[in-house]
Amino acid sequence: MKTTIIPLGPQHPVLPEPLSFDLVLDNERVIEAIPSIGFIHRGLELLAPKRDFEEFVMIAERICGICSFMHGMGYCSAVEDVMALPVPRRALQLRVILAELSRVHSHLLWLGLAADAFGFENLFMQTWRLREDVLDIFEETTGGRVIFNIVKVGGMRKDVDDATLARIAAKLESIKPQLKQITDVFLNDYTVRNRLAGLAVLSGAQARELCVVGPMLRASGVAEDQRTRSPMYAGLDWEVVTEPDGDCYSRCRVRVREIFQSINLISQVAGKMAADGVAVKAAGAPNGEAFFRAEQPRGEVVYYVRGNGTRFLERFRVRTPTFANVPAVIKLLKGVELADVPTIILTIDPCISCMER
Amino acid sequence: MTIASMIPAALANLFRKPATRLYPFTVREPFTRTRGSITMREAECIFCGICQAKCPSKAIAVVRAAKTWQVDQLRCLACMRCVEVCPKKCIEARSDRPAPYGSDRAGSIEKKTAPAAPPPAPAQP
Numbered sequence: 001m002k003t004t005i006i007p008l009g010p011q012h013p014v015l016p017e018p019l020s021f022d023l024v025l026d027n028e029r030v031i032e033a034i035p036s037i038g039f040i041h042r043g044l045e046l047l048a049p050k051r052d053f054e055e056f057v058m059i060a061e062r063i064c065g066i067c068s069f070m071h072g073m074g075y076c077s078a079v080e081d082v083m084a085l086p087v088p089r090r091a092l093q094l095r096v097i098l099a100e101l102s103r104v105h106s107h108l109l110w111l112g113l114a115a116d117a118f119g120f121e122n123l124f125m126q127t128w129r130l131r132e133d134v135l136d137i138f139e140e141t142t143g144g145r146v147i148f149n150i151v152k153v154g155g156m157r158k159d160v161d162d163a164t165l166a167r168i169a170a171k172l173e174s175i176k177p178q179l180k181q182i183t184d185v186f187l188n189d190y191t192v193r194n195r196l197a198g199l200a201v202l203s204g205a206q207a208r209e210l211c212v213v214g215p216m217l218r219a220s221g222v223a224e225d226q227r228t229r230s231p232m233y234a235g236l237d238w239e240v241v242t243e244p245d246g247d248c249y250s251r252c253r254v255r256v257r258e259i260f261q262s263i264n265l266i267s268q269v270a271g272k273m274a275a276d277g278v279a280v281k282a283a284g285a286p287n288g289e290a291f292f293r294a295e296q297p298r299g300e301v302v303y304y305v306r307g308n309g310t311r312f313l314e315r316f317r318v319r320t321p322t323f324a325n326v327p328a329v330i331k332l333l334k335g336v337e338l339a340d341v342p343t344i345i346l347t348i349d350p351c352i353s354c355m356e357r
Numbered sequence: 358m359t360i361a362s363m364i365p366a367a368l369a370n371l372f373r374k375p376a377t378r379l380y381p382f383t384v385r386e387p388f389t390r391t392r393g394s395i396t397m398r399e400a401e402c403i404f405c406g407i408c409q410a411k412c413p414s415k416a417i418a419v420v421r422a423a424k425t426w427q428v429d430q431l432r433c434l435a436c437m438r439c440v441e442v443c444p445k446k447c448i449e450a451r452s453d454r455p456a457p458y459g460s461d462r463a464g465s466i467e468k469k470t471a472p473a474a475p476p477p478a479p480a481q482p
Contacts, residue, residue, distance in 0.1 A: 055413040058436045143392040
């Protein structure tokens with residue numbers, strides 16, 4: 001059998017970030033996909049022992065631009081666990097609101113990129129226009145569109161008052177009709193469905209075996225979400241979004257449904273904010289180690305922090321969702337047509353900055 | 358399943374004003390909380406160097422002997438950590454962003470020196 005090897009990436013119109021696959025092809029069909037990573041490794045984890053643990057939040061946030069808040073929050077939560085800090089409830093609630101807003105904007109970003117990947121330019125622009133409203137909320141409340149810098153060890157740097165939170169919830173409610181109009185296209189349009197349905201099916205058992213996380217796992221019918229383990233989500237009315245089919249279309253549906261669910265969660269939390277301050281002083285230095293798991297828009301992320309009683313951490317480590325999902329994409333790419341490859345890679349919502357740090 | 362469900366939205370867009378601004382001719386006012394850049398009031402500064410030690414990106418350089426303080430606006434993350442830790446509260450957060458710099462980066466460095474001490478008051482007779 002005569003095979004051809006085509007390199008896809010690290011520069012490719014559909015890839016927002018550098019990820020490279022060597023695709024071994026038999027005619028138009030992929031036989032094997034060999035990934036190579038490491039194009040944007042920045043060594044951020046190694047900076048942890050060189051920066052004060054309070055200043056390292058700014059670096060942790062810069063692991064990735066899309067999940068920046070989650071990275072800051074995860075790092076701070078892990079350090080707070082080590083130091084056993086009594087973080088005020090209001091700070092934790094604000095973190096939930098910003099985390100869910102991050103999910104809304106990340107999923108909108110993904111929907112736009114997906115539309116762009118399957119050649120629906122108009123839909124891409126409409127989706128990103130709605131995302132702009134969410135970014136404005138970020139800039140108004142935190143001071144940044146991408147890097148928020150609002151979370152710190154012990155709580156939050158800034159408070160967001162109840163009136164602003166109510167306004168944010170109302171704003172999100174007001175963009176729901178436009179959002180519905182856009183997501184209906186993703187869910188019902190003939191062209192989108194024909195492009196995605198039945199493509200790259202990953203069964204629940206396979207997903208478990210490959211340790212897939214996040215919307216990718218939930219699209220295979222497995223109800224696994226780290227938010228179910230968080231006490232902050234315990235009293236809220238929500239349930240894990242799952243879809244049974246495991247194809248690209250299911251992954252799209254999961255993300256669409258999660259956008260509406262996140263808006264709903266924000267309204268719920270904004271309605272019952274505690275009033276016990278937003279931060280406690282992080283006195284002393286972390287001594288000991290802790291793991292913290294959170295549900296990023298892309299899936300489960302694990303933070304590990306080890307302190308040695310000084311202001312400088314001994315080790316900081318992140319296991320990011322993209323890293324967990326890449327083995328699944330290698331499996332999914334076997335046997336598909338070359339034209340479907342970019343769409344399939346995109347459905348894991350790859351974030352290479354996170355993965356390589 | 359619908360066909361061409363995007364057409365109503367596309368038609369509506371034809372009669373709507375653009376969603377984008379014609380930057381740089383139209384610039385949106387920054388929000389009050391927008392983290393743009395930092396500036397320092399040199400008259401109040403004691404050149405203690407705490408901001409330099411706390412800066413995560415090492416953008417601030419303080420020379421206590423020469424009484425100079427400088428920030429490299431291109432290195433600055435606008436994280437406002439220096440604003441939090443300044444004992445004299447003389448570093449100020451600004452919501453407007455610094456203007457673009459030339460390729461030599463020379464314009465990105467903002468240097469402040471302590472103002473000369475006022476001349477001693479003439480002795481009273």
